[in-house]
Amino acid sequence: MSVQTAPPASSLETISPADAAVHTEKLTKVYTDFWGRPKVRALDDLDLTIRRGEVFGLLGPNGSGKSTTIKLLLGLIFPTRGKAFIMGKPCGSPEINSKIGFLPEESYLYRFLNGEETLYFYGRLFKIPHRDLKKRVPLLLDTVGLDAKARKRKLREYSKGMARRIGLAQALINDPDLILLDEPTTGLDPIGTREMKDLIVSLKNQGKTVILCSHLLADVQDVCDRITILFRGRRQTLGHVKDLLQDQDITQVQAKGLTPQQIEELREYVQRFGKGAQITHPTTTLEDLFIQIVRDQSGTGSYTSSDT
Amino acid sequence: MSPAMINLLSQAEASEPAVQYPWIIPAAIVLLGVFVYGFRDVLRFSFGRVWAIGGVCFRDAIRRKVLWITPLAMVGVVIVSQLQKPIDGPDAIRQTIKFCFFATAIVVTVIALITAATNLPREIENRVIFTIVTKPVTRLEITLGKIIGFSRVSAAMLIIMGLFTVGYLHLRSWSWERSIALELESPSLNASDRGWLEHFHEQGLLQARTITRAGRLMQYAKLPEGNTGRWMQGGSQDSMIPFRVEPGNLAQAANPAAAAGAEKAYFIFNIPYEALPGGERPGDAAATAPEVQIQIIDSRSDRVLVSGEQLAMKGTQKPDELQNIRPASAALNGFARIEIPRAVGQQLEQAGSFYVQLMGQPNYLYRVEKDAVQIAVGNLDDPDPAKAQIIGGVPPANEPIIRGGLSNTGQQLRGPERGVEPVAIYSFKNTPIPQSINGQVPFELKIVIDRTDDSESDDPTLLAMQVKDLKSQKISPQTLVYPENRRTTFFSLPAEYLQSGEFEILVRNRNSGQTISLNESALLLIADRQPFAWNLFKGLFILWLFSLLVAIVAFFCSTFLSWPIAVVLSILIVLGKWTVLNLDIGTGIGAQFAQEYFPTNTAAATVVNQSVEALTRGLTLVTAVLPDIGPFGVTEQIERGGTISIQQVREPLKILLVFGLPVTALAYVLLRNKEVAP
Ligand SMILES: Nc1ncnc2c1ncn2[C@@H]1O[C@H](COP(=O)(O)OP(=O)(O)O)[C@@H](O)[C@H]1O
Ligand SMILES: [Mg+2]
Numbered sequence: 001m002s003v004q005t006a007p008p009a010s011s012l013e014t015i016s017p018a019d020a021a022v023h024t025e026k027l028t029k030v031y032t033d034f035w036g037r038p039k040v041r042a043l044d045d046l047d048l049t050i051r052r053g054e055v056f057g058l059l060g061p062n063g064s065g066k067s068t069t070i071k072l073l074l075g076l077i078f079p080t081r082g083k084a085f086i087m088g089k090p091c092g093s094p095e096i097n098s099k100i101g102f103l104p105e106e107s108y109l110y111r112f113l114n115g116e117e118t119l120y121f122y123g124r125l126f127k128i129p130h131r132d133l134k135k136r137v138p139l140l141l142d143t144v145g146l147d148a149k150a151r152k153r154k155l156r157e158y159s160k161g162m163a164r165r166i167g168l169a170q171a172l173i174n175d176p177d178l179i180l181l182d183e184p185t186t187g188l189d190p191i192g193t194r195e196m197k198d199l200i201v202s203l204k205n206q207g208k209t210v211i212l213c214s215h216l217l218a219d220v221q222d223v224c225d226r227i228t229i230l231f232r233g234r235r236q237t238l239g240h241v242k243d244l245l246q247d248q249d250i251t252q253v254q255a256k257g258l259t260p261q262q263i264e265e266l267r268e269y270v271q272r273f274g275k276g277a278q279i280t281h282p283t284t285t286l287e288d289l290f291i292q293i294v295r296d297q298s299g300t301g302s303y304t305s306s307d308t
Numbered sequence: 309m310s311p312a313m314i315n316l317l318s319q320a321e322a323s324e325p326a327v328q329y330p331w332i333i334p335a336a337i338v339l340l341g342v343f344v345y346g347f348r349d350v351l352r353f354s355f356g357r358v359w360a361i362g363g364v365c366f367r368d369a370i371r372r373k374v375l376w377i378t379p380l381a382m383v384g385v386v387i388v389s390q391l392q393k394p395i396d397g398p399d400a401i402r403q404t405i406k407f408c409f410f411a412t413a414i415v416v417t418v419i420a421l422i423t424a425a426t427n428l429p430r431e432i433e434n435r436v437i438f439t440i441v442t443k444p445v446t447r448l449e450i451t452l453g454k455i456i457g458f459s460r461v462s463a464a465m466l467i468i469m470g471l472f473t474v475g476y477l478h479l480r481s482w483s484w485e486r487s488i489a490l491e492l493e494s495p496s497l498n499a500s501d502r503g504w505l506e507h508f509h510e511q512g513l514l515q516a517r518t519i520t521r522a523g524r525l526m527q528y529a530k531l532p533e534g535n536t537g538r539w540m541q542g543g544s545q546d547s548m549i550p551f552r553v554e555p556g557n558l559a560q561a562a563n564p565a566a567a568a569g570a571e572k573a574y575f576i577f578n579i580p581y582e583a584l585p586g587g588e589r590p591g592d593a594a595a596t597a598p599e600v601q602i603q604i605i606d607s608r609s610d611r612v613l614v615s616g617e618q619l620a621m622k623g624t625q626k627p628d629e630l631q632n633i634r635p636a637s638a639a640l641n642g643f644a645r646i647e648i649p650r651a652v653g654q655q656l657e658q659a660g661s662f663y664v665q666l667m668g669q670p671n672y673l674y675r676v677e678k679d680a681v682q683i684a685v686g687n688l689d690d691p692d693p694a695k696a697q698i699i700g701g702v703p704p705a706n707e708p709i710i711r712g713g714l715s716n717t718g719q720q721l722r723g724p725e726r727g728v729e730p731v732a733i734y735s736f737k738n739t740p741i742p743q744s745i746n747g748q749v750p751f752e753l754k755i756v757i758d759r760t761d762d763s764e765s766d767d768p769t770l771l772a773m774q775v776k777d778l779k780s781q782k783i784s785p786q787t788l789v790y791p792e793n794r795r796t797t798f799f800s801l802p803a804e805y806l807q808s809g810e811f812e813i814l815v816r817n818r819n820s821g822q823t824i825s826l827n828e829s830a831l832l833l834i835a836d837r838q839p840f841a842w843n844l845f846k847g848l849f850i851l852w853l854f855s856l857l858v859a860i861v862a863f864f865c866s867t868f869l870s871w872p873i874a875v876v877l878s879i880l881i882v883l884g885k886w887t888v889l890n891l892d893i894g895t896g897i898g899a900q901f902a903q904e905y906f907p908t909n910t911a912a913a914t915v916v917n918q919s920v921e922a923l924t925r926g927l928t929l930v931t932a933v934l935p936d937i938g939p940f941g942v943t944e945q946i947e948r949g950g951t952i953s954i955q956q957v958r959e960p961l962k963i964l965l966v967f968g969l970p971v972t973a974l975a976y977v978l979l980r981n982k983e984v985a986p
Contacts, residue, residue, distance in 0.1 A: 125360060
């Protein structure tokens with residue numbers, strides 16, 4: 001079985017960086033220690049173009065550079081090399097930030113404010129008039145599913161899931177065009193996860209661009225139009241989810257209650273027939289693809305997988 | 309030399325120079341940092357966002373219970389002030405003010421330091437900054453917002469502490485005022501106590517008055533007439549004549565090759581004298597005059613630069629004549645001369661400015677006029693005084709200073725003895741005179757009374773005060789004052805003699821056998837009174853400015869350092885200049901050092917001198933850029949009940965502008981280039 005990188009989507013190369021929601025060129029980040037000596041190459045020559053209006057998945061195992069990419073895009077850290085543009089403008093500027101919503105990996109908010117105060121505070125940073133905030137804040141809190149009681153409680157009393165929800169609400173306070181979600185479903189219960197996915201879809205339907213960072217493959221598979229898989233700071237693959245998962249030359253045989261001997265016979269049998277034994281073309285799961293990439297790259301097989 | 313003397317000398321010298329702040333460099337930093345480098349951020353500036361960030365910063369501090377330190381401080385103040393042992397009501401109030409103010413200053417400064425130094429590192433550490441920086445907020449707004457937040461924390465604490473101070477002080481003064489009222493009813497009260505208590509009964513214990521100090525304090529054996537007739541009493545008074553010389557002034561020192569007998573530098577002493585009745589030593593003829601001892605004192609370090617013996621050693625005349633100059637008798641009005649040896653000349657040129665100190669013999673009065681000591685260059689052997697050439701640049705720069713004997717607390721003023729009644733003169737120049745009450749202007753006096761003599765008199769000390777109007781030369785009638793030892797005494801003098809603003813207050817001790825000590829600030833003119841609370845408010849406002857300075861420095865340090873190191877560096881920056889100024893490190897310290905430790909080894913002395921000089925130069929350079937926190941210190945003034953002038957509020961404000969603004973700009977530039985991820 002081989003993993004094929006998706007054929008370069010022709011439309012991608014034709015859109016100009018100015019039209020793209022996000023565009024990076026050879027974006028590289030090397031973390032240095034106190035003395036400026038390189039420590040970790042967290043991101044290596046990342047080229048990425050994300051169209052407006054799509055839900056884009058940034059996938060990769062822990063420590064693969066997803067959060068680093070997001071931080072670079074937001075200007076929280078500065079690239080060692082390369083450039084990044086958002087809506088055609090160099091990222092990190094306040095003008096760009098006013099069109100962005102960001103949900104950090106964990107909800108880092110002022111723990112001594114309550115849910116409502118938090119949203120008012122962030123609203124004021126956007127200079128949203130108080131009158132508008134009065135309407136928008138309760139609406140947002142409804143959207144993310146924080147009830148009237150939770151709104152009046154201090155953030156330090158929030159559960160992880162509630163913190164996630166208020167974090168999402170503050171990311172949406174300015175009705176952003178581009179939303180960056182770093183591991184949005186961690187800490188959420190299955191219903192919360194479901195709601196989050198629905199929300200992402202509805203954001204997409206509103207014409208917004210969403211960048212979704214995750215190592216939870218199921219999330220990504222369900223909602224993303226396109227994904228890229230990062231591993232050790234490098235881009236491994238990029239393409240439409242459907243293209244990436246459609247595996248043309250794999251045949252799957254499903255049976256129940258076979259003895260090992262029968263399996264062996266079956267294998268011999270199939271080998272004798274070669275191709276054409278099956279007509280269907282089942283899709284792999286994203287998990288398979290993911291593991292395959294990781295295994296190919298690391299060459300160690302430390303990420304074990306079930307046989308297919 | 310006693311500290312009192314150092315104080316005296318430096319006061320005589322310094323004429324309150326107007327502090328000039330180098331504003332160009334700070335202005336350039338602000339301009340380049342904020343308006344050039346941060347031009348786009350300035351365009352986007354929104355005070356609404358700054359205020360929002362400041363508000364959250366403030367709430368953060370409140371949430372962290374910093375205000376809880378104020379009740380702690382209050383309890384501390386109450387405990388300490390209950391444990392104090394005041395001598396009287398005013399003293400109790402003074403001490404309480406000190407405790408309150410001290411506690412407030414410590415609490416506010418420490419909290420400002422810690423909050424400001426930890427805020428940014430903490431927000432980066434717990435990543436709250438992520439959600440701030442990714443909003444359309446500029447780092448300029450973050451910098452200013454934080455500083456506003458810190459200043460709000462300080463303001464809140466100051467309001468709480470200020471209210472407590474006012475309340476607590478009123479409580480204390482109320483109980484003391486009640487006991488004063490009771491004391492006043494007692495019939496056995498003596499005169500000085502009564503006057504004193506009545507003053508506080510009328511004015512209350514919580515006072516704020518503007519005081520004016522005399523420009524100069526001198527003491528003479530008799531009241532001078534105009535500009536002449538300054539008499540010094542040997543034994544109990546001395547005289548200092550200030551000089552300023554430049555390299556090359558003492559020609560002989562600059563030209564060692566000069567042939568013997570040629571031009572030399574020398575002192576000319578012209579000191580007429582007078583024996584006190586019965587004071588002539590037995591067998592003393594008019595020809596042998598009473599000696600005057602001389603010493604040369606460095607006016608910068610107040611150390612003895614050249615002793616009398618040193619002058620004598622290199623001399624050509626008999627040592628005793630050199631060491632102890634015998635002035636000609638008053639009648640003869642002659643001269644005494646003394647050569648300045650080459651080595652001494654060099655030392656004097658190095659020092660630049662110095663005093664010649666004259667000390668006489670008891671039982672004699674000496675007249676010390678402007679020409680009492682001069683430096684001349686010429687032929688020392690030529691007896692004709694007219695040929696003595698007073699060299700340019702060296703005549704006495706100031707008038708001779710005549711002082712009473714020095715004690716720890718000031719100059720000693722004796723009572724009348726053998727026809728001599730010494731007079732201390734406080735000179736006031738350009739003094740604004742307050743509205744007089746019943747034709748009188750209030751003064752206050754605080755002296756130390758020495759009854760060390762086996763004084764038969766248990767009489768209360770009595771001082772006679774007079775005003776001399778320098779415009780009309782009229783002298784007021786005497787006002788008698790019973791002062792108390794180490795306690796402020798209040799009296800008033802007729803306004804008509806003070807009107808011109810140029811006047812002298814003449815103080816005489818009326819008790820023979822008693823000595824009092826007074827210094828420059830012993831006698832003060834009360835120019836204005838203000839409500840105590842208003843004065844306290846001004847003091848707290850200055851404290852607020854100080855906390856702001858501390859917060860700015862601490863925030864600046866926290867933009868590139870971890871918080872514990874930022875705290876330490878902030879303390880160094882804020883206290884650095886003050887410490888160096890208090891250590892009194894300046895040029896000349898190297899020479900002193902070398903002289904002290906290597907008096908004989910010249911090579912080593914030179915090396916030590918130069919390296920110490922280089923070190924102090926480096927230190928001076930560093931301290932030059934640090935803020936001067938001196939003007940922020942107003943505790944003592946409030947404690948003494950002195951009003952804080954607008955000028956005194958302006959000085960700290962200027963320091964804050966000149967130092968705080970550029971540091972804020974630098975903090976902004978650093979923050980803009982900082983990766984705000986942990
Ligand atoms: N501040 C930092 N200093 C040094 N190394 C870092 C820092 N932040 C992240 N890294 C390293 O960079 C790599 C990528 O991290 P990150 O982008 O957070 O991964 P993830 O894909 O899990 O979000 C990791 O190896 C991580 O250890
Ligand atoms: Mg991550």
